[in-house]
Amino acid sequence: MNDRPAVTLHGEHLLPRDTDVDALVRAEHGDPFSILGPHPDGDGLMIRAFLPNALGVEVLERSSGRTLASMEQGQVPGLFFTRLTHPQPYLLSIRWPGGVHVTEDPYSFGPQLGEMDLYLFAEGNHRELARVFGAQVVEVEGVQGVRFAVWAPNARRVSVVGSFNDWDGRRHPMRLRFPSGVWEIFIPRLQPGDAYKYEILGPHGILPLKADPMALATEHPPGTASIVARPLDYQWRDDLWLRERAARQAVNAPLSIYEVHAGSWQREGGENGPIYNWHELAERLIPYVKEMGFTHIELMPIMEHPFGGSWGYQLLSQFAPSARYGSAHDFAAFVDACHGAGIGVILDWVPAHFPTDAHGLGEFDGTALYEYAHPFEGFHQDWDTYIYNLGRTEVHGFMLASALHWLRDFHVDGLRVDAVASMLYRDYSRQEGEWIPNRHGGRENLEAIEFLQHLNEVVTAEVEGALVIAEESTAFPGVSRPVADGGLGFAYKWNMGWMHDSLKYIQEDPIHRSYHHDKMTFSMVYAYSEHFVLPISHDEVVHGKGSLIGKMPGDRWQKFANLRAYLSFMWTHPGKKLLFMGSEFAQWREWHHDRELDWHLLNEPEHKGVHDLLRDLNRLYREEPALHELDSDPAGFQWLIGDDRANSTFAWLRKSSSGDPLLVVANFTPVVRGGYRVGVPITGRWREIFNSDAACYRGSNNGNGGGILAEQVEQHGQPLSVSLTVPPLGVVILRPEG
Structure with missing residues (x-):
């Protein structure tokens, strides 16, 4: 024309x-x-x-x-x-x-977003993006409707498309707010529940329709549209929990975490039935977790993700709970119910990478916007995903706002940050010549480090008592050290070294364990370098690794005895605890995300024995200050026997700031150790308060008849000692009666 x-x-x-x-x-x-x-x-x-x-x-x-x-x-x-x-x-x-x-x-209608909103967004410090960007149900000049706002600075045109305009990008092109690169429009009379996407004309042409990065709700997969969400108006009833949370989650408190994949814990009607929604899970999961004595549930990512087989770790909606389990209101009710039962909720959260699905964040406006442009920086070869460019202020702020959204709007008690090691190092899982050094020529990802420090400072300052936990597998220093002291500022770090060493040891045939004795002692060399969580997570029971019980050597009896001893060792070792679902009752099959756990195994005595043992370990862990109070203080642990390589036997004291110590003795051979002398610091009778070989756990019931008197025989640097019967492949815990 x-x-x-x-x-x-x-x-x-x-x-x-x-x-x-x-x-x-x-x-x-x-x-x-x-x-x-x-x-x-x-x-x-x-x-x-x-x-x-x-x-x-x-x-x-x-x-x-x-x-x-x-x-x-x-x-x-x-x-x-x-x-x-x-x-x-x-x-x-x-x-x-x-x-x-x-x-x-x-x-x-005139411009919608305020200048301060745009300024804070561009600065990377807008804490309330979830209430400003995306699709917001608002009233403008007395008119009800939906305000849309999306960041696409290199787009030539952006339109909102949906069922309300026949997905026609000519109908609702948006206004560009220069220089922020944010596009916005208010569409009157739209309602919650309307599906929408963005049609974007990039520098080089039209793009596949894009889901809203700031969507608060989404279609049920395999649908990929965003959904206009009703404002979250949940009436919370957890004031008491929030007031007590800082004390409940302090470093001297018991922290025993049950890791759950919401879609496969239990299913309606059995193994391959429909998944439960949040209300149904609340009715079943919360009483179970409370009965088992866990203090927290950790949910594998429940943010919307296209592919269920990613278990949620390849997510595209950093602000939307997955439609698989219900609405945002439903999820809030689940968290509230957990708090009402005295159970905390931790979410797995993924700021490291995102999938390459066409409707997602990749090349969102026709350019590398959320990701680094160069594949040596912006593409994960292992996972076939893009890497967030956290050095870009808008992306930094986007992820910061996501963390605060879950912690503040949904009252979540902590975030477990996934794949931190991949964020810290530019050469993570890359060969020489396949990575780009930082501005100083080093391998550290300075932008990601700055983001993690900022995240932890903001959470500490603005969300009282909340935890941020790092899944970090390297020797990067100061992961749980305060930022002011040069650390990353996390509350805890997963102790991947302890996990690898202890699993390597327990998988050895007992006859060979004497050659691997240090695998069980080495963790105490660095136990106080960080605040640690001991993790036996989903990663240890997938991808052909088999189940936890499946790793145990020996015949059927020995497998169960080994597992009971291993869990007892874990629960008496310094560090907070995390156990993946199914391991608490010794599921044989490797976990699969599309089928429920093998709950029928609880009808078998050995499986019920492991189940009851873990319940009792959790009770002891919570009730005995010596098992948790000084987890991060060297004064809370003392080796008595750490060098009995020939007998594959260990003994140590756990202590609290006040009160009596606990004596723990572990025998990792199938031989009963009779007359095994261990030094103790206190006179009188030592009562056996736990025995992993007890008949009630389906063990052989070797033990010390409920207790034993200390004798005036010096041993292991102690003025007294006890002569114990240490059960085969067993752990006993004793406490002074006085």
Whole structure:
């Protein structure tokens, strides 16, 4: 279409130039508000609307619904215009082939986001993005509707598309707020539940429809659209929990975490049945966790993710709970129910990488926006995912706001940050020549380190008592040291070294364990270098690694005895505890995300024995300060026997700041150790308060008859000692009776 002077009507310029019309028709106009909607025209008002496929449009008085004018067709079908004699609020009555739709004109509303919102976003420090960006149900000038805002600085045009406009990108092109790169529009009368995406014209052409990075709700997979969410108006009842949370989650408190994949813990009707929603899980999971004595549930990522087989770790919606389990309101009710039962909730959270699905964040506006541009920085070869560019202030702020969204809006008690090691090092899992050094020539990812430090400082300052836990597998120093002291500022770090060493040891045939004795003692060399969680997580029971019981050597009896001894060792070792679901009752099969756990095994005595043992270990762990109070203090642990390699036997004291110590003795051979002398510091009778070989756990019931008297025989640097029967593949715990 050739450019020409604007067409005039009654001496007034009502029609846009042909170049503008051509851009509207081709959905390439970068500033639709300059053409569409109301524009002053002398004493009157010029109104234009582009409504492809509409049969006709009338302008109505907003207050009364009286017809003010019929709009005429412009240069092309779908372009309508008219002039009112004076400015006033109006409605558009649009005749479509399927009926009449009356609505306010989206292009009659001014800019929506405040300058401070845009400034804080660009700075990377907007803490409330979940309440500002994305699709927000709002009222503007007395009109109910939805405000959309999305960051796409390199786009030539962005439109909201959905069922409300037949997914036609010509209908609702957005306004660009320069220089922030944020596009926005208020669409009147849209309702919660409406599906939408963004149609983006990038520098090199139209892109696949994109889901909203800030969506608060999504379609149920395999659907990929975002959903306009109703504002979260949940009435919380957990004030007491929140007041007590800092003390409950302090470093001197017991922390015993049950790691759960929500879709496969239990299913309706059995193994392959439908998954439970949050309400159904609350009815079943919470009483179970409470009965078992865990203090916390850790949920594998419940943010929306396209592929269920990623277990949630390849997620695209950093702000939306997965529709698989229900609404945001449903999830809030689940968290509230946990708190009502005295159980904390930790979420796995993934700021390291995101999947390459076409509707996702990758090349969101036609350029590398959320990810690094260079594949040596921006692509994970192992996981086939993109890496967040946390050095970009807007991405930094996006992820910070996501963390705060879960912690503040959903009252979540902690975040377990996934794959921290991959964030810290630019050469993570890369060969020489496949990574780009930082500005100092080093391998550390300085931008990611700065983000993690900022995250932990903000959470500490703004969410009282909340935990941020690092899954970090390297020797990076100071992961749980305060930022002010040069650390990363995490509350805890997963002790991956302890996990690898102890599992390596327990998988050895007992006859060979004497050659691997140091695997069980080495962790105490560095036990106080960080605040640690001891993790036996889902990672240890997938990808052909088999189940925890499946790792144990020996015949059936020895396998169960080994597992009971291993769990007892773990629960008496310094460090908070984490155990993946199914391990507490010795599931044989490797975990699979598409089927429920093998609950029928609890009908078998050996499995019930492990189940009961773990319940009792959790009770002891919570009730005995010596087992948790000084987890991060060398004063809380003392080796008595750490070098009995020949007998594969260990003994140590656990201590608290006040009260009696506990004596722990572990025998990792299938031989009963009779008359095994161990030094003790206190006279009198030592009562056996736990025995992993007890008959109630389906052990051989070797032990010390409930207790034993200390004798005036010096041993292991102690003035007294006890002569014990240490059961085969067993752990006993004794406490002074006085």
